[in-house]
Amino acid sequence: MSVHRPTPHDSARLHVTGAARYVDDIPTPAGCLHLAFGQSTIAHGTITAMDLTAVRASEGVIAVLTANDLPHANDVSPSIHDEPLLATGTVHYVGQPLFAVVATSHTAARKAARLAEVTYDTKPAILTIEEAMAANSRFEEGPRVYTRGDASGAIDASAHVIDGVIDMGGQEHFYLEGQAALALPQDDGDMVVHSSTQHPSEIQHKVADALGLPMHGVKVEVRRMGGGFGGKESQGNALAVACAVAASLTGKPCKMRYDRDDDMVITGKRHDFRISYRAGFDHAGRVQGIEFVHYTRCGWAQDLSLPVADRAMLHADNAYFFENIRIESHRLRTNTQSATAFRGFGGPQGIVGVERVMDQIAHHLGLDPLEVRKVNYYAEMESADGGLSAPRAAAPLPPESILTKKKQVTPYGQEVTDFVLHGLTADLAARCDYEARRVAVAEWNAGSPVLKRGMAITPVKFGISFTLSHLNQAGALVHVYQDGSVALNHGGTEMGQGLYQKVAQVASGVFGIGLEQVRLTATDTSKVPNTSATAASSGSDLNGMAVLAACEALRARMADHLAAVRQGEPADVVFEGGLVRVGADEMTFCAAAKECYEGRVSLSATGFYKTPDISWDRIKGNGRPFYYFAYGAACSEVVIDTLTGEYKVLRTDILHDAGRSLNPALDIGQIEGGFVQGAGWLTTEELVWDDKGRLRTHAPSTYKIPAASDRPKVFNVALFEGDNPEATIHRSKAVGEPPFCLGISVLMALSDAVAACGAAYPALDAPATPERVLKAVMRVRGDA
Amino acid sequence: MYAFDFEKPTTVAEAVAALADDEAQPLSGGQTLIPTLKQRLAMPSKLVSLTGIAEMQGVCTNDAGQLCIGGATPHAVVAAEAASKYPALSALASNIGDPAVRNRGTIGGSVANNDPAACYPSAVLASGATVVTNNREIAADDYFQGLFSTALEEGEIITEVRFPVPQAANYQKFVQPASRFALVGVFVAKFADGVRVAVTGASNDGVFRWTEAEKALSANFSPDALNGLSVSADGMIGDLHGTPEYRAHLIAVMTKRAVAAAS
16 A cells, blocks of 8 residues: 555656656657747737748748638637737737747747748837726726625724735746647547646647647647646647647648747746735734735736636635635736736735735734734634544644634635644644744844844645636546556646656555556546646645546456455455455455456446535635645744845745645655745746836846755755545645745745844835845835 | 857967958857857857967966966866965856856956956956956056947957956855846955955946045955945946846945955
């Protein structure tokens, strides 16, 4: 039984030896052609003329496609069909694809793409939040508002009131493998597409529409991606569709991959946010009423911006119970890349907003921010024996007031029944010696005029499920071959997170066989149809359950047959340790498979899973959008140089709730990576557009992602082990996105360090580059 | 990249002759020029490699006690060989770019290019070094003439840079973390007859001397001597990595750090 064991990633050896195959590594048939897009050089305007003569004449060019050359749908939008593959007269951002060059090599295509002579009638571009608000340039008819109680009245009636604004930047995905696709024309007009995508079914759907084929005419295969992070949920559509159309028109295999600069300029990124807030609270910091206004730049097309902005609203409470709350959300349409999914999907932005409020309340009252967070926590879940869940380490019980609280409901109407942050936070605080170290930091700061340290614990409560409820389904296909080897297929995609390994562990557990007998095969729309994106952290939850269902069906068929032959009971057949026991009879699983085959038992089964008990009305803002919540907390300590604003993360301790972990090694890897990526978002990763709407940070020479050497020098990550109260796959919890939010502890620790410089509140924006930290220091000292 | 001819002479004289052609351009380590060519931002008819010229390689000390570095000497060689003779210069060289840049890029190439964010110009100017070319010697104060602009004439080659070795020196670099270029770099050098302070990365005019600080430090070589001194943000670079005000602020801090480290 390999479930819950820390086995290595199934492709670890291939990854580190360079043998793992990505789209661009697939050997192509002879005559493969290569594509590149010609791109808009202005942010907004109409095309008055597009002279492609020089492009067509360029060496190696086979064809040049414009919108007029497309045989069927000209659309790569994942939502409301507002995103043409190739521009149709109007351009909406710098980098927008205008035409596609099909050439004999990647370089020939790229060279030719630059030779177009395009003239525009330039129009004013809407680039900033202010410009978009002034022009009422937005998606949906007006702001979405979710509200409960009377936030404004409660704030006004409070003993203390704060308000403020925080800006947080977007984030480039920076998957190591850029966007790529390869289309192979098939018999009778069908198309096979290899795509670096998190969403093969959507690629299939968009390609089918572009070719005028039913979905059964298109097969999409994904073995793995070199990172996705949400950037391959919809952004791969353009490449796959362009390749398929070109392949269909030329009859040749067609391949496309973005150069890194093109990738950064063309594709969408994390939504940047501005959040303004007002909160009223009592002397203990307990919030009486709270208001948020979210502004986010969605870019030029809708893409997934509505659910992203929704999820930001759904995480505006993070771990805190607010009786009176109002959240207003503006989804602004701007002449920039169409912002898209990125690990956390708006959740982290919403959480940063409320964590800022907690930090500022504590500063206002002169309290430890952790105390303020704790008094606002939701009530701890009740355990099966009617009491509170026992903290899993020697941790103090939650305060008395918590014990008397009733079940609490989120602002959007979902009961919080699984809250574990009281115990988890206490456990983390004890592990990292929080209280003593805070005292030590204060003493150290008192004697250190130039360098200042800061510490913060921030929690995360993250809702697990797609908020578009019908996406919460998955299918699987499992074969047992007559030699006892098992092949699995499901709709989830592998992007380095270890999904395949976790699912293989589930299957090996059902059959009682070793992992070496189980093979996960490339995700393939012809094996499992109608799949959801591998997104929303749901990969293992959904696909693990679908594979479990298929494996259990097969095991039952095998047990029925093996028992019937021996006049035994199917329920008494045991699959364990590579063996199958039927009464006194024992055989290898391989022998059992052969016997079942010869007994004419069907050894192939599909499995299906849909998440139970969820429902959600996004317009009303009410329901149970999430099956459960995943929790975690991080404590970070930083030191800043008050002369320059430079800083280091000295130590981070994390305790994270992955339920009963399917694979602790993979989960800890996800938590470490998520934290580092989250901290990068809030510190070094800065996207800069100029006043013409051109992205100036489009390469690693200008955009700084964290490297391995940027992780905290002391980095302790542990799992808060315990069953998920909901009946998830082996009681595990999703782990992809929630730990991303733990990086917020670094921003809050920086705020704490800046606060040590003077009396005013730091109000530190993100990314907290050294220059922003220095400005905050000057503000706090009153010499800005 | 556009097509070009390529020559790799073995003597300075041959190189000078080869560079006499119109549109010929010298190529040293190529760490700036090759990317420029790839972007098609330059179209030389001919590249003349300077890395095969033995007399332009290596580090030695002359009779006057100056550290003489051949123009085609890579940063990594300077880092290794200057370590005992001019530690501050060695430290500067060891922290330029990444290993590829340090093992290909050369001092002559960097000084000839005079990128406003390059490290070497600050060492040359702060040391009062002499830039030696195939036909003359140019004092550092006369050599740097603004952004990417120097006293070099067409076809003139930097064969050597001669550094007087200061009593104490230090280079402080505030790294732009993505590119590892200097957002601000300050080189402080203390000689018997005074202190020189050169600043790179910050100004729209490229490397410059902060004379006010030099005066104060010449009177009293200690960080406290800089108290109250500041640089105006006028003329400082403002770009996606930092405002003019931030750069001006960093100059004062980096200078203090350099003095503290050197004294």
